[in-house]
Amino acid sequence: MTDPEGPGLILRARWLVPVAGRALAGGWLRLDRGRVTEIGQGPPPGPALDLGDVVLIPGLVNAHTHLEFSLVDRPLPADGGLPGWIGHLVALRRGAAVDPQAHGRAVMAGLVESLAAGVTALGEIATALHPGGPAITPRLRLYREVLGLGPAALPRARAALGPSMAPDSVLRDAPRIHPGISPHAPYSVAGPLGLHLVAAARRRRLPVAMHLAEAVDEARLVDHAAGPFRALLEGLGAWPDPPPALLPAADWITLLARAPRGLVVHATFLAEAGHGALERLARHRHRLAVAVCPRTARLLSGTLPPVARLRTCGVRIAIGTDSRGSAPDLDPRAECRALVDAGLVSPAEALAMATVHAAWGIGLERVCGRLAPGRPADVAVIATGPIPTPLSSIRRRRSWPPSSAGTWPTARCPADRAGAGLRAGSWRSGSRSPPRRRSPRGVP
Numbered sequence: 453m454t455d456p457e458g459p460g461l462i463l464r465a466r467w468l469v470p471v472a473g474r475a476l477a478g479g480w481l482r483l484d485r486g487r488v489t490e491i492g493q494g495p496p497p498g499p500a501l502d503l504g505d506v507v508l509i510p511g512l513v514n515a516h517t518h519l520e521f522s523l524v525d526r527p528l529p530a531d532g533g534l535p536g537w538i539g540h541l542v543a544l545r546r547g548a549a550v551d552p553q554a555h556g557r558a559v560m561a562g563l564v565e566s567l568a569a570g571v572t573a574l575g576e577i578a579t580a581l582h583p584g585g586p587a588i589t590p591r592l593r594l595y596r597e598v599l600g601l602g603p604a605a606l607p608r609a610r611a612a613l614g615p616s617m618a619p620d621s622v623l624r625d626a627p628r629i630h631p632g633i634s635p636h637a638p639y640s641v642a643g644p645l646g647l648h649l650v651a652a653a654r655r656r657r658l659p660v661a662m663h664l665a666e667a668v669d670e671a672r673l674v675d676h677a678a679g680p681f682r683a684l685l686e687g688l689g690a691w692p693d694p695p696p697a698l699l700p701a702a703d704w705i706t707l708l709a710r711a712p713r714g715l716v717v718h719a720t721f722l723a724e725a726g727h728g729a730l731e732r733l734a735r736h737r738h739r740l741a742v743a744v745c746p747r748t749a750r751l752l753s754g755t756l757p758p759v760a761r762l763r764t765c766g767v768r769i770a771i772g773t774d775s776r777g778s779a780p781d782l783d784p785r786a787e788c789r790a791l792v793d794a795g796l797v798s799p800a801e802a803l804a805m806a807t808v809h810a811a812w813g814i815g816l817e818r819v820c821g822r823l824a825p826g827r828p829a830d831v832a833v834i835a836t837g838p839i840p841t842p843l844s845s846i847r848r849r850r851s852w853p854p855s856s857a858g859t860w861p862t863a864r865c866p867a868d869r870a871g872a873g874l875r876a877g878s879w880r881s882g883s884r885s886p887p888r889r890r891s892p893r894g895v896p
């Protein structure tokens with residue numbers, strides 16, 4: 453005999469914003485075995501855990517981070533623009549290398565901060581293996597970062613992308629970590645190395661991410677081997693002789709589109725990069741998304757991302773925070789607010805950028821980014837306060853205090869435990885994880 457009230461746990465809230473559909477006042481979700489099984493509005497069909505004056509949304513997705521800098525107190529000096537800032541960052545990284553434990557501590561701090569901000573998935577650029585395993589939330593698309601301008605870069609890259617990058621072994625050991633590859637930027641990766649990296653990504657069915665057109669001077673280096681990036685690289689001893697073959701942003705876009713999924717990070721000066729870069733982005737919008745990091749762009753370039761221009765390309769635009777080296781925190785909602793307050797996007801658009809578009813951009817659209825029957829129970833709970841609609845609250849700096857987020861894989865979660873979990877932000881209560889289906893294209 454079946455249970456007349458139905459299986460699973462019903463959560464009710466003042467607002468449910470599934471992103472996959474319209475916002476529901478007094479909405480409810482039924483969760484069972486790690487999946488959303490039902491969504492509705494009004495009186496729930498059985499006993500429900502009423503969460504009160506909160507908004508239920510899909511877990512936020514931060515499309516671009518460098519968690520190794522999560523213990524940096526405040527953004528590094530930006531008076532020299534991106535090249536000057538990189539100089540400070542390199543000095544910081546070289547200092548941190550003295551303490552082998554520092555990297556792991558910073559990454560863990562970033563994961564904890566992200567979870568408290570309602571983030572359940574990140575597109576993380578990794579320079580070393582991350583700590584942790586299956587118990588760690590949020591979920592990570594872990595792009596292995598590779599740099600190199602000289603002839604020694606290729607063998608180094610082969611070693612860096614060795615067997616540990618193979619999807620099967622990584623996913624077996626840590627099912628919440630999904631590998632990817634990141635050629636760093638046009639000023640730090642020579643063309644032949646880029647070809648090798650993208651070929652590896654294509655062969656292994658891995659997504660890629662790359663910083664492109666972050667600074668206006670990037671094109672001066674690529675086109676004329678001149679400008680502040682040349683001075684920076686020479687100062688770091690990274691400019692080879694003979695000079696490297698560098699690719700313009702437009703060629704990188706074509707190259708990245710060979711991978712099963714690609715994320716162009718920043719794109720602040722893509723229109724100025726020439727060679728028809730914007731047109732190529734439009735052509736490859738079915739493979740590529742753009743991650744913008746508004747507060748970082750404002751700090752390093754004095755401008756916000758060219759959202760309107762990117763929108764005309766038809767490309768999905770995702771939100772990222774970048775690192776605490778260039779942003780004061782790891783909160784995607786703060787990045788959304790920067791765009792909303794400037795009138796560049798609506799609150800609803802901003803929420804889509806921080807959920808469904810970001811999930812697609814990092815190739816995790818099957819597991820996060822929206823709530824609908826049959827989808828994973830990847831939920832964030834956001835406190836509202838006395839606000840009339842959930843989407844307008846994204847504009848209000850103080851209206852959304854730190855929230856809790858996580859997947860909810862439980863079939864029957866006792867109410868007291870669920871309540872405690874809401875505050876602790878960890879809802880993995882030992883029940884069965886949802887079944888994981890393999891993507892036919894290798895992008896889970």
Ligand SMILES: [Zn+2]
Nearest residue numbers: 516518663774
């Ligand atoms: Zn970055």
